Amino acid sequence: MDNQLLERYAQIVGADVIDQLQQLAKPLKGAHIVHINSTRHGGGVAEILHSLVPLMRALGLDVTWEVISGGEAFFHVTKSMHNALQGFPIPINQADLKVYEESNAQEAERLHDTLKEADFVFVHDPQPAPLLRLTPDRQGKWIWRCHIDLSRPYRPVWRYLRDLVVEYNASIFSMPDFSQPLPHLQYIIPPSIDPLTEKNRELSPEEIGEVLDRFDLNEDLPMVLQVSRFDRFKDPLGVIRAARLARKFALFQLVLAGGGASDDPEGETVLREVQSAAAGDPHIHVLFLPPDAHRDINALQRAADVVLQKSLKEGFGLTVTEALWKGKPVIGGAVGGIKIQVVNHHTGFLVHTPEGAALCIRYLLFYKEKRKEMGRKAQLFVRENFLITRHLRDYLSLMLALKMGVHERIELETWTG
DSSP states (O other), rough: HHHHHHHHHEEEEEEHHHHHHHHHHHGGTTOOOEESSOSSSSSSHHHHHHHHHHHHHHHOEEEEEOOOOOOOOHHHHHHHHHHHHTTOOOOOOHHHHHHHHHHHHHHHHHHHHHHHOOOOEEEEESSTGTTTTTTOOEEEEEEEEEEEESSSSSSHHHHHHHHHHTTSSSEEEEGGGGGGOSEEEEEOOOOBTTTTTTTTTOOHHHHHHHHHHHOOTTTTTTTEEEEESSSSSGOOHHHHHHHHHTTTTTEEEEEEEEEOTTOOTTHHHHHEEEEEEEETTTTEEEEEOOOHHHHHHHHHHHHHEEEEOSSSOOOOOOHHHHHHHHTTTTESSSSGGGGGTTBTHHHHHHESSSHHHHHHHHHHHHHHHHHHHHHHHHHHHHHHSHHHHHHHHHHHEEEEEEEEHHOSSOOEEEEEO
């Protein structure tokens, strides 16, 4: 099974890429690697781990994926923390911090033996960040993997979190702009997508047509699509405004598709706001999808003529990568990791306002050949920079550097412009 999995990736990225991964993994065999995050389903972190962990195991590595649990109060605190770290001035009071710390203390006790004996522990995002301090007898190297935009955090909240992460052996950020001064090694590793998953594999026209029929979408009408969690940072209301402006010049259907994540308590509120804004408009379709609707998302992305990701804040934006991989130009908010994926006028357009997005929608719908040219560039760009095999290569290089005691800063910058 392991060899079969590696062979499937080799068919897409080439045998030389897989050979390199095997060489990097060889010195790490026997090491126990643990990934920890706060949800098994929903959001980019979980998606990456669903692919990364089996691929690491296929290379002969001993890998465990742990998910911390917490009550509704815990996830309200961590959502506020997430928003504050992305720049919103949201104070977090002592009572909320106590909930955060007590939940982590319970998880540290439950996971103690696993964490104590691990050779490498990857702690993803703020939710489980206290676990290092709560494991004083740890033996391995601990890495804090930050997936969010920390470029301009709300300082009181960042100071609190910084005290928790300074003791880590290393940190990983998705872009240089996201990093903050820390007294340890920092690595720049962009996220990635897995071309073999149900969300990204090739689909037949019949499979795509079945999904469109099920959602009552018109195959003969151009489709503009945004796929994302119903989150204010994804600006779904701005997308609706952009679509209505663009529809003055071109008729098309807008599809807003996505779901929620178990660690995001605001999703239902935002969904209701979007449904209210779209009410009565026959050309706007709001699709609330379950976490496992991967084939549906794949089909929608492949059927779309234009894809948007008009985020106001964005750690990276894996839905952008997915659409680019399927040969679709993306109109993206000029924020966060979208800026290193959407090469302006080549793989899509970067915008700042609904009005700007509307102009780009109009342009791409009118100029079909330009749209196809940008789509070809987009797929090649992802193949070279944002597939899971590159992501794993960077992680293996990081672990080797820590194992061998490299003391200078290392940046694994792999994208090409």
